Amino acid sequence: MNKKENKMETANLKLKKYIENIEALQEQRKDLQAQVGDIFKEAKNNGFDPKAMREVLRKRKLTTDQRVELENLEETYKEAIGMLS
Numbered sequence: 246m247n248k249k250e251n252k253m254e255t256a257n258l259k260l261k262k263y264i265e266n267i268e269a270l271q272e273q274r275k276d277l278q279a280q281v282g283d284i285f286k287e288a289k290n291n292g293f294d295p296k297a298m299r300e301v302l303r304k305r306k307l308t309t310d311q312r313v314e315l316e317n318l319e320e321t322y323k324e325a326i327g328m329l330s
């Protein structure tokens with residue numbers, strides 16, 4: 246095997262390893278998403294609203310400033326279309 250073929254084989258092996266790692270992580274993500282879904286189902290069975298829970302989760306990712314800005318903008322939009330009357 247010449248030097249060029251050796252480099253190509255090394256690159257191919259690296260690529261294969263990257264692909265296998267990504268596939269493994271995607272499978273783990275699928276399993277985790279199923280677990281999250283199970284938790285939402287359990288919460289719903291106990292009287293909680295999964296849609297509201299998802300919204301709370303989304304907003305918890307924001308900083309306080311981002312959350313205040315978003316809430317103020319939402320209020321402005323609601324007022325503009327007559328939802329606050």
